[in-house]
Amino acid sequence: MNAYLLDVSLLCDPALFARALAMTLPSRQKRIEACPLPEEQRRLLGAGMLLHRVLGVRREEDISFNPWGKPALSGGGPCFSLSHSGDYALLAVSDAPLGADIQQVRPVSPGLLRKLARPEELAAGMEFFTLFTRKEAMMKACGLGFALPPRSFSVLEPYLYAGRLYHFSTLLRPGYVLSFAAGEPAPPELRVLEAEALPF
Numbered sequence: 001m002n003a004y005l006l007d008v009s010l011l012c013d014p015a016l017f018a019r020a021l022a023m024t025l026p027s028r029q030k031r032i033e034a035c036p037l038p039e040e041q042r043r044l045l046g047a048g049m050l051l052h053r054v055l056g057v058r059r060e061e062d063i064s065f066n067p068w069g070k071p072a073l074s075g076g077g078p079c080f081s082l083s084h085s086g087d088y089a090l091l092a093v094s095d096a097p098l099g100a101d102i103q104q105v106r107p108v109s110p111g112l113l114r115k116l117a118r119p120e121e122l123a124a125g126m127e128f129f130t131l132f133t134r135k136e137a138m139m140k141a142c143g144l145g146f147a148l149p150p151r152s153f154s155v156l157e158p159y160l161y162a163g164r165l166y167h168f169s170t171l172l173r174p175g176y177v178l179s180f181a182a183g184e185p186a187p188p189e190l191r192v193l194e195a196e197a198l199p200f
Contacts, residue, residue: 001094001180003188004054005102005173008046009087010195017045020198024048025060046089047082049198054091055080070143081140090178097164098182099141101133105175116150124156131155133179134168141166141181158185 011017021029028048032041051057055073064074072079079097083090086104113128116135134155139148142161153159158167159181169187171178180188 001092001098001182001184001188003090003092003100003178003180003190004050004193005178005190006046006050006089006091006193007087008042008084008089010198011042011045016198017042020045020049023052025057025063027060043084043089047084047091050082050089050091050193051080053193053198054093066143068143068145068147070140070145081137083136083140086176088176092180092182092188094182094184094188096183097141097143098180099137099139099166100178100180101136101140102176102178103129103133103136105129105177118151118154120154121156126156127177129177130170130179133177134170134181137168137179137181138166 011020021032024045025048028044032044035041035044057063062074063071065071078093078095081092081098081100083101085102088102090100090102092098092100108128113131117126117131121131135150138153138155138159139145139150142148155168158165164183166181166183167185169180169185171187171190
């Protein structure tokens with residue numbers, strides 16, 4: 001498993017943003033142009049650049065989606081998972097199904113933890129964003145999103161889903177938490193990309 005982290009603040013440069021936008025998929029262009037928040041536009045565009053740079057996605061037909069919106073490479077190839085938050089877009093890649101999530105650390109309501117956590121997770125005193133990103137990563141890995149209720153499984157130990165055992169790992173960066181659900185117990189090798197990730 002490998003993971004790639006792109007600092008999307010690079011796209012604050014209007015010229016770079018315009019050149020990157022012109023190279024992303026038309027469907028993603030529409031999502032970006034419909035988004036009213038410049039910071040969310042940069043995150044969406046950064047995720048598109050990671051698909052372009054790492055996985056060679058150039059055409060709409062290169063990507064397909066399951067009924068719950070999980071993307072995959074149409075012609076076969078590695079599995080991947082996308083996430084973005086704050087100033088970063090994250091792409092994780094593996095030969096087997098996986099999920100990845102990144103969240104910028106911020107204040108949250110104490111009640112939100114109780115809505116997401118199982119009793120044993122609360123008893124273990126898990127930090128909110130470690131819990132939340134692991135839950136999100138697992139829901140992405142199985143391809144169901146919130147159709148898999150977050151309280152239906154624990155992230156304290158490996159989780160067996162559809163005959164496959166998923167291990168959880170978490171990486172910390174200043175102000176951010178990144179978590180992964182994958183067949184490998186070790187966290188991925190994380191490569192932080194900057195200007196070289198842009199495909200021009």
